[in-house]
Amino acid sequence: MSTPIDYLLHLADNAVVLGQRNAEWCGHGPILEEDMALANVSLDLIGQARLLYQRAAELMGGDATEDKLAYFRGPHEFRNYTLLELPHHGALVGYAAADRDYATTIVRNFLYSALMVHVWDGLQQSADPSLAAIAAKSLKETSYHLHHSRDWLVRMGDGTEESHARAQAAVNHLMPYTEEFWTTSPAEGAAVAAKVAIDVWALRPAWDALVNDALAEATLTRPNFHGYVTEGKVGLHSEHLSYLLGEMQGLARAHPGATW
């Protein structure tokens, strides 16, 4: 059985969208060291996206390239978790403007990297050897992202009254989006059947343990979930993704066929 391309796109889109978001802090971080740390996270994620798109393009054949996949697909074709496309602030509609909130950034990076350390770890045994190699590299990077975001989560939660309130608000805002991790999309189902992917559902206890442990150390509470489960990974996104992609893809699309 061959590697389901949609699954590779899911992983790649996750990485490029979160990489794009993290890079937004470049020049605006709370302290110079954090500008650099988030640039690093972003670089790692974009690097992961490139390798995954390249593998997908290779399997697709024809004139597919990493940049065609990143720049010339529309929002409904993107397969990333909705969590990753959200702006760095609380719940607001797509065309609302607000200041970036570092707590939102950190909590999101934490929730995602706490999942991905387990995903990449499992994917090292993927039946697709290219994906297994990408996973090994990504695991190292993601362990650093987890470390970085967890440290800040704890500092914020157990810092000042204000930082605690902001971190708790970000947890309350973002935690519901993680429910999407535990549903199974057709692409994931096919990849698991082909032994290309691992079953994410099986990672839930390990993720829960990581999250609960960090929240406890940060003196934060985990909200109960009830409600809508997002479906970004099947192409049904929030209002925010088309803005993100509009900005990211605009220049490339204004010059189709150009080489950069």
Added chain:
Amino acid sequence: MYTQAMDIPDDSGKKLAAVSNAPSDREAAFEARIDADGRIEPQDWMPEAYRRTLVRQISQHAHSEIVGMLPEGNWISRAPSLKRKAILIAKVQDEGGHGLYLYSAAETLGTSRDQMLEGLHSGKAKYSSIFNYPTLNWADVGVIGWLVDGAAIMNQVPLCRCSYGPYARAMVRVCKEESFHQRQGYEALLVMMKGTDEQRAMVQDAVNRYWWKCLAMFGPPDADSPHSAQGMRWGIKRISNDDLRQKFIDATVPQAKVLGVTLPDPDLKWNEARGHYDYGQIDWAEFWNTVEGNGPCNKERLATRVKAHNDGQWVRDAAQAYARKQKERALKEAA
């Protein structure tokens, strides 16, 4: 990135004359070390004016690196390929790293990063005026790498031999990365020049806007440069503004030819007798006007730095509060 005329005066260096200058053994030792082209290290005695000049110069340089993240950062989200996006993020990140080494180098002179940032945010301390111009098309990123980083290298390579040890050592590392940036910028432009007519037009447009500003980066003509003589004496400045500018022009003209762009100066031509390129008049009135805060982006650049700092206050406070709590917990456990 950068350092221009690091002898652009700002308010921080005033009242030097008040410092007493009674000759002493330690002063003689300092002078002797400078004369022998030796290095001054943080623990060494140094004249107050030397210390202040260095703090001013190194902090201006550090501020330039940090403010310089903004014009290029402007294109990260819109980079037209993932490869170029990654290269640009890495470049802007390098500039942040240069800022960090330089703040650290200046801190060895007894001024804290907070004090230096306060100087920047209040508008008292200057930064390279090249960053007060907007980046209007994607080719600006390549042109900044090629010309702005290129000019910075010309300015900074001599500083690798600067008399102050920590600054000289920081410059060695910075210069390596700046030349990497310059090559990457130039390479990106080569690719664009081999591309479509629109891409070539973008490159030419960016060169037209940045060429003269880059020449001004070397600072005012030697005749009008009040700090240069003392800087030369102290081994803080090694080559004059005009000599560096000429060197930059001579190196850049052939690169522009290979690239296939026109440098926007009708007076630019080889002078056989001088063995250098002649060039036209730099608009110094415009330069000074921009240095004084009236360029196209001064207000946006500074306000953005101030906003990032203010918005980040709660994050820095959280880190401090947490560190304090951890310390208290450790003390309690030990007791």
